[in-house]
Amino acid sequence: MKHEVFRKIAWVCFFTAFAGVSCVLSGCLETKKSGATLARFDGTTLTESDFVAKIKNLSRELQNVVLRRRKDFVGDMVDEHFLEKEAKKRAVQNLPDVKELIQQAQRKIVIAKLIELEVDRKISLGDGEAEKYYEAHKEQFMTPLLLRASHILAATKEEADAVKSMLSSGSDFAELARARSIDSTASRGGDLGFFQKGQLIPEFEEAAFKMNPGDTSEVFKTQFGYHIIQLTDRAEPKLRDFRAVKSAVEKQLINEKRSKRYREFVEKLKTGAKIEIDEKNLNALFQAPSAKTK
Numbered sequence: 001m002k003h004e005v006f007r008k009i010a011w012v013c014f015f016t017a018f019a020g021v022s023c024v025l026s027g028c029l030e031t032k033k034s035g036a037t038l039a040r041f042d043g044t045t046l047t048e049s050d051f052v053a054k055i056k057n058l059s060r061e062l063q064n065v066v067l068r069r070r071k072d073f074v075g076d077m078v079d080e081h082f083l084e085k086e087a088k089k090r091a092v093q094n095l096p097d098v099k100e101l102i103q104q105a106q107r108k109i110v111i112a113k114l115i116e117l118e119v120d121r122k123i124s125l126g127d128g129e130a131e132k133y134y135e136a137h138k139e140q141f142m143t144p145l146l147l148r149a150s151h152i153l154a155a156t157k158e159e160a161d162a163v164k165s166m167l168s169s170g171s172d173f174a175e176l177a178r179a180r181s182i183d184s185t186a187s188r189g190g191d192l193g194f195f196q197k198g199q200l201i202p203e204f205e206e207a208a209f210k211m212n213p214g215d216t217s218e219v220f221k222t223q224f225g226y227h228i229i230q231l232t233d234r235a236e237p238k239l240r241d242f243r244a245v246k247s248a249v250e251k252q253l254i255n256e257k258r259s260k261r262y263r264e265f266v267e268k269l270k271t272g273a274k275i276e277i278d279e280k281n282l283n284a285l286f287q288a289p290s291a292k293t294k
Contacts (some may be wrong), residue, residue, distance in 0.1 A: 016277070026159040035047045035049045035051075035052075036048045036083075037047025038050075038051055039074055039075055039077075039078060041078055041081065042081065042082070042085070044081070046074065046077055046081075047095060048079065050077070050200050051070075051073075051074065051077075054077065055073075112260070115262065118261075118265050119258055119261045119262050119265060120258065123254060123257040123258055123261050124255065125250060125253055125257075129253065130161065130246060130249045130250045131242060131246075131249075131251055131253075131255060132247075133253055134242050134245065134249050137200065138239055141239060141240045141245050141249075142237045142238065142239055142240070143235075143238050143239075143240060144197070144237060145196065145197070145209075145234075145235070145236060145237050146194045146195065146196055146235040147195060147196075147208055147209065147211075147231060147234055148175065148191075148193060148194045148195075148231070148232045148234070148235075149192050149208050149211075149229050149230060149231050149232060150173060150177060150182070150185070150189060150191045150192065150194070150229070150230045150232055151177070151184050151185070151190050151192060151204075151227050151228060151229045151230070152173070152176060152177045152180060152181040152183075152190055152227070152228045153181050153183035153224060153225050153226070153227055154180065154181070154182065154225055154226045154227075154228075155182055155225050155226070156225075156226065157219065157221070157226050159180070159226070160219040160225075160226035160227070160228060161219060163176055163180050163228060164218070164219050164228055167216055167228065173189070173190065173216065173230045174189030174190065174191075175189070177189045177190030178190075182225065183224075188258075190230075191232070194233070194235065197209065201223070201224075202220055203220060203221070203222045204222060204227065204229070207220055207227075207229055208229055208231060211229065211231040212231065212232055212234070213231050213232060213234050214230075214231065214232075215230070215231050216228065216229070216230045216231075217229040217230075247253035268281035271287075
């Protein structure tokens, strides 16, 4: 299990390693080791800076996994050293499929760096820009209409009709739900909690969203059986406070600016270039083999 976890982490580190190689070639990485020595082996040392460099681009969740099991991770780094040494000894890096992978990774890294330089570093938000967007697009920041309902589920229409009759005679909905409902919500009186459109099955929502608090539905059928709903609460849409959505607004604006800047930059690079896409051949790629041979 331990090795499976760190194998996954190793793959996450894979592209970081390629980025490191690229930076070393271009002289942008400081190769001097620093910090406390964590391990000595094969005439070399593994330092604190090596450890930090290895995990700095991992997600916070994976970093926490590594820090909890740091000794195992250092052991894997030692293993990696000997594996890399053996791979170089066998010239694995010169195998055609490995060369192709390296070229693909290097291409992606170089392109990503160019985008960082020409797009990401050239976009920013002005003072108050996020709040102005919020004020002009308040409809985007409304909470959804929420309903709260309880329901009773019966296996047959006869059973559901009998429950409906008891409700009409004044029986308590929650008590009947506990006694007669076959749904897992029976133990809490049939309470489903709050929900919005799209969270429940269509037949259920069609009935519920026509009701007002206090209403009890007629019996209706779904794939699960026969239902009776009682609407218990309704929370109308309201505008979210700007402070609660500020980070989301800023992220949205940055993404919009990034997309616009990216398209402008790419189109500028393509200026004057003759680009032809053969749609006939492109569409033929997705035809069934039998269709191509006819």
